[in-house]
Amino acid sequence: MRINCPLCGTRDRREFYYYGAEDYLDRPAPEAPAQAWDDYLHNRDNPAGVTRDLWYHDLGCSSWLVVTRNTVTHEILAVEAVADRKGGAA
Amino acid sequence: MPELIAKSALHGQAPKVALGTTLSEGVVEKMVSVAPYPGRGAAVDAVLGALGLRFPAAGEAVAAGDVRLIWVGRGMAFLLGADAPAGLAEHAALTDQADGWAVLRIAGPVAVDALMRPFPVDLRAAAFPVGKVARVPLNHMQAVLCRTGEDAFEIMVFRSMARTAWHEIAEAMDVLEARARAS
Numbered sequence: 001m002r003i004n005c006p007l008c009g010t011r012d013r014r015e016f017y018y019y020g021a022e023d024y025l026d027r028p029a030p031e032a033p034a035q036a037w038d039d040y041l042h043n044r045d046n047p048a049g050v051t052r053d054l055w056y057h058d059l060g061c062s063s064w065l066v067v068t069r070n071t072v073t074h075e076i077l078a079v080e081a082v083a084d085r086k087g088g089a090a
Numbered sequence: 091m092p093e094l095i096a097k098s099a100l101h102g103q104a105p106k107v108a109l110g111t112t113l114s115e116g117v118v119e120k121m122v123s124v125a126p127y128p129g130r131g132a133a134v135d136a137v138l139g140a141l142g143l144r145f146p147a148a149g150e151a152v153a154a155g156d157v158r159l160i161w162v163g164r165g166m167a168f169l170l171g172a173d174a175p176a177g178l179a180e181h182a183a184l185t186d187q188a189d190g191w192a193v194l195r196i197a198g199p200v201a202v203d204a205l206m207r208p209f210p211v212d213l214r215a216a217a218f219p220v221g222k223v224a225r226v227p228l229n230h231m232q233a234v235l236c237r238t239g240e241d242a243f244e245i246m247v248f249r250s251m252a253r254t255a256w257h258e259i260a261e262a263m264d265v266l267e268a269r270a271r272a273s
Contacts, residue, residue: 011210
């Protein structure tokens with residue numbers, strides 16, 4: 001399995017650290033209802049198919065990435081830098 | 091005040107030569123990381139312009155004489171061979187890195203073959219030309235790899251990993267030498 005890092009190119013997945021679901025990018029406001037915090041911290045879909053999650057290129061360029069992949073075929077469908085997505089620093 | 095004796099990470103390590111290729115410890119006297127603050131890219135380039143430099147793109151090394159600026163990760167580059175120019179600290183986070191890294195140099199006809207064993211990247215000239223930089227693991231060590239010439243590379247690892255990095259590359263050279271002798 002290989003991940004195409006936007007800065008480093010295609011690299012082996014062992015260079016990357018898996019963090020968790022993409023849901024971690026949508027942190028509720030501090031005063032948000034308990035249900036929103038419960039969803040953010042604990043409730044995850046477990047799809048047989050396309051899923052999106054966060055990876056960190058720790059043996060490479062230190063980018064946080066949103067990886068779209070298929071849990072059935074192990075195909076990597078898209079890789080996007082979190083910084084680009086939020087319009088942050090390059 | 092007493093003068094402290096500066097020692098390099100591989101102090102006393104003699105260069106290793108195999109198949110006309112030399113592995114040696116490099117010396118970096120000045121090394122500062124430059125991480126531009128959000129939205130300050132143009133301002134950082136303007137200050138670096140005074141040195142004849144600009145902030146490098148991903149995988150790029152920029153040089154002006156003996157002063158180099160090499161990309162080392164998302165939003166970060168190392169300035170080598172000079173102090174940070176005046177005014178840069180307003181637009182970028184600057185951190186002295188000189189004590190934290192060890193530099194190894196390898197040059198010669200089997201440099202590419204030796205490095206392609208521990209580094210999982212294509213180092214042939216078409217894929218990794220002179221001047222290219224990559225963050226790439228040296229086995230399990232975080233490293234910076236830079237091609238400084240047709241047959242010459244510079245490898246940077248955390249200072250605490252210097253001997254392990256040396257061992258991995260020296261062993262790759264030994265294997266190539268043994269194979270050449272056997273054939």
